[in-house]
Amino acid sequence: MQIVAGIDTGTQSTKVLCYDVSARRVLLTVSAPHDLNSGEDGTREQEAVWYLDAIRACFSQIDPAIKQQIAAIGVSAQQHGFVPVGKDGEVLAPVKLWCDTSTKAQCDELTEKLGGKDRVFSLLGNQILPGYTLSKILHLKQHRPQAYANLAHILLPHDYINWYLTGAYTAEAGDASGTAFFDVRHKQYSCEVLQAVDDTRDLYSMLPPLVEAGSPCGVVQAEAAQELGIRQGIPVSCGAGDNMAGAIGTGCVGKGDLTMSMGTSGTLFGYSDSCITDPQGNLAAFCSSTGGYLPLLCTMNCTITTESVRQLFGFDVRTLDQLAAEAPIGCEGVVMLPFFNGERVPNLPHGKGVLAGLDMGNMKKENIARAALESSIYAMKGGLDAFAKLGFVPKRIILTGGGAKSPIWRQIACDVMQLPLAVPQVGESAAFGAALQALWTLEGGSIVDLAKEHVLFDESKSCMPNAEAGRQYAQAYQRYQQYVEAVTPLFE
Numbered sequence: 001m002q003i004v005a006g007i008d009t010g011t012q013s014t015k016v017l018c019y020d021v022s023a024r025r026v027l028l029t030v031s032a033p034h035d036l037n038s039g040e041d042g043t044r045e046q047e048a049v050w051y052l053d054a055i056r057a058c059f060s061q062i063d064p065a066i067k068q069q070i071a072a073i074g075v076s077a078q079q080h081g082f083v084p085v086g087k088d089g090e091v092l093a094p095v096k097l098w099c100d101t102s103t104k105a106q107c108d109e110l111t112e113k114l115g116g117k118d119r120v121f122s123l124l125g126n127q128i129l130p131g132y133t134l135s136k137i138l139h140l141k142q143h144r145p146q147a148y149a150n151l152a153h154i155l156l157p158h159d160y161i162n163w164y165l166t167g168a169y170t171a172e173a174g175d176a177s178g179t180a181f182f183d184v185r186h187k188q189y190s191c192e193v194l195q196a197v198d199d200t201r202d203l204y205s206m207l208p209p210l211v212e213a214g215s216p217c218g219v220v221q222a223e224a225a226q227e228l229g230i231r232q233g234i235p236v237s238c239g240a241g242d243n244m245a246g247a248i249g250t251g252c253v254g255k256g257d258l259t260m261s262m263g264t265s266g267t268l269f270g271y272s273d274s275c276i277t278d279p280q281g282n283l284a285a286f287c288s289s290t291g292g293y294l295p296l297l298c299t300m301n302c303t304i305t306t307e308s309v310r311q312l313f314g315f316d317v318r319t320l321d322q323l324a325a326e327a328p329i330g331c332e333g334v335v336m337l338p339f340f341n342g343e344r345v346p347n348l349p350h351g352k353g354v355l356a357g358l359d360m361g362n363m364k365k366e367n368i369a370r371a372a373l374e375s376s377i378y379a380m381k382g383g384l385d386a387f388a389k390l391g392f393v394p395k396r397i398i399l400t401g402g403g404a405k406s407p408i409w410r411q412i413a414c415d416v417m418q419l420p421l422a423v424p425q426v427g428e429s430a431a432f433g434a435a436l437q438a439l440w441t442l443e444g445g446s447i448v449d450l451a452k453e454h455v456l457f458d459e460s461k462s463c464m465p466n467a468e469a470g471r472q473y474a475q476a477y478q479r480y481q482q483y484v485e486a487v488t489p490l491f492e
Contacts, residue, residue, distance in 0.1 A: 003027065003069045004442065005230075006249075006435030007055060008428065009077040009157055010242060011036065011097065011264050014054035017431035018066055021439060024454055027066060029428055032057035037094065042101030042130075042342060042349060045094040048083050051157060052164055059228040067229045072442040073165065073220065074237040074434035076245030077158035079178045082136035085153035085160070092147035095157065096136040099265070099300055101342040101349035106135035106142070113196045123193055125184040125277040125285040126177075130342070130349040131300075134180035138197045154206045158239045165236050166218030169208040174244035174289030176210065184285045184293070185275050211238040213291040216441050237441035240289035242430045243267050243296055246400060249433030250424050251455035253290050254448050256395040258387070260413060261429070262403025266302030266376055268383035269294050270392055282345050282386040289437065290447045295392070297383025298344055301353075302376045303402045305338035308353070309372040313365060320369050321408050327370035329415075329469060330476035332362035335483050336371040338379060339491065345382065346484060348491040356483050373409050374473075377416045378480045384417055396420040400429040404461070414463035416477065418470045423461035 002021040007014065013034055018027045032054035037045045059067065080098040085091055096103070107128045114120050120128055128134055133156065141148040155163065156179070159171050176182045181193045187210070194203040211217045216235040225232035240248070243261065247269060252259040258270040269286070276295040277285040288294040310320045339351030355368065387394065397419045403409045404423050414421040426432045436454055440447050 001069055002071055003066060004435045004438040005070045005073045006245070006431040006433065006438065007073065007075045007161065008242060008245065008431035008434055009051050009054070009075075009161060010430070011078055011099065014051060014058055015428055015431045016055070016058040016062070017428055017435055018062065018070065019432065019435045024456070026426055026432070028062065029431065030058045030061040039102065044097045044100040046097060048091040048095050048160055051161060055161065056227055059230070064229055068231060070230050070234060072235045072237065072438035073230075074245070074436070074438035074441070075158050075161045075165070075239040076242050076430040076434040077156070077161060079156070079175060079241035079243060080131050080133050081157045082133050082140070083155040083157060083160040084140055084147060084151050085155055086150045087152040089163070092150055093140060093144050096139065098131050099341050100136070101130045103135035103139045104130045104349045106138040110135060110138060110196050114193065121277070121279060123183065123190055124180060125275065126180060127281050128180045129344060129347060131344055132178060132180035134193065134197065137203070141198060152206060153208065154203065155208065156241070158241065159208055162217050162236060162239050165220050165224045167221045168218040170211045170217040170238070171208040172211050172213065172238040172240065172289055173287040174294065175239070175241035177287040178241060178284065184277070184287055187287060213238060213289055214440055214444070214447070235438070235441055237434070237437045238289065240434065240437060243269055243286070243298070244289035244294060245430040245433035245437065247271060247288060247294055247433065248290060248436050248447070248451065249426065249429035249431070249455070250398045250400050251451040252398055253288070253451045256393070257398055258384070258394040258396070259398045259400060260380060262302050262376065262399065262401035262409070264302065264304050266299040266380050267296055268380045269296035270387060270394060272392065276390055276392065278386055278390060280386065281347065282382055283390070295387070295390070297380060297386065299376070299379040300341040300343050301338040301379070304340055305336070305376050306372045308340055309368060315369070317406070321406050323366045324370035324373050325408050327364070327366040329472040330479070331367040331371045331374065333357040333359070333479070334362050334367040334371045335480055336368070336375040337483055337487060338372070338375045346488060348488065351491040354483065354487055357479075373412055374416070374476065375480065376403070377413050378477050381416055381477060394419060396422055399423050400427065410461060410463050414465050415469040416473045418465045420465065421463040422457045425456045425458045
């Protein structure tokens, strides 16, 4: 039995998945939770040691006989987080996360210093937005000067975990493309953008070297092997941001497929052989972790919306779905704007959740429940529209994440997007993608062929779009967009 392992360190937890390559079967998935420190100014932070503690806790749950058969490991982690590390590997400050919106002032300052949005776009292929890594470095410089003075390594969460496993500082293009200091067109760091943060220190020298997709970043060192109970010397793949790993884990590694991930955040991304940049900024021009590109829309609120409504009313998941099914498409005019964490697209870092369109006839818990489900899909439909404008023609949507477990949510997504919808058999797409990347590193060959062999779909969960429902959703989506436009001046 040949086993590969995938580690996925997300916002809420770390998961470890072990995959039997020969049997094409997930042997086990274990998890350990993380805490989250939040502030009213939009601060969202974690301690880097929590990631390592969670990884150790996960491996402690795995049978030693299975651990000893692991032949390679891949690491996925939440994108954009800034792990500031000193010269001896010590972490100097809390990790600011992808959902941290407290650095808008730093984003504006850097954009202005570099000559405005058009100039930034020409340098990076992306804008400098709250959530991306660059502004977090300036925030550290301005708010934690001693930590900044001791800064020696600028790492992302998956880079930090790879360092723990291998002892080597490395990065790869997929995750690096979400930093706002990476030129996606040429797949290289931008010295000019880094100098806008600090023109007196060589920040470029603090960045880890890039590892080619499909190549190992190193091998498991003795200390990590002993702590985790795995073999020393097994290869660790280059790793990936969670969206890039999710692309591998859902088979989104060739032309024509779009993956929609419905987790804490909502993402919509598709594979491309060429760089796709969006001057409007709705799609992030990211690289894939398989050697290509992965244009992507990310919203900051997806399952967090349904969880918030569920907790407000004291519903369990099944009750929320049942109530939503009793409401009509469009919720009788009730509209929810799910900006509970602020929002990235549209760029409203100070955004708040809004419940609108209520009157004495439609103010029902059924309509509110359905509005929570519909709003998260409407937020991502803008990404589909942006893909269409840029000439990307999808043939289907691959749905993953916690939201993919809900039959009604699957059908809403299918009908709003008006595309066939498929759901992979393995729900933990990022952890599975990390494991498959490890297998690719171990065996070589084509990642497209590997994905076709190992990414299988659950036919019982597939959906086909209903044309009449699509027309009704088009009207409801237009109403949603009108409310977004009306409240935008309040949250900019």
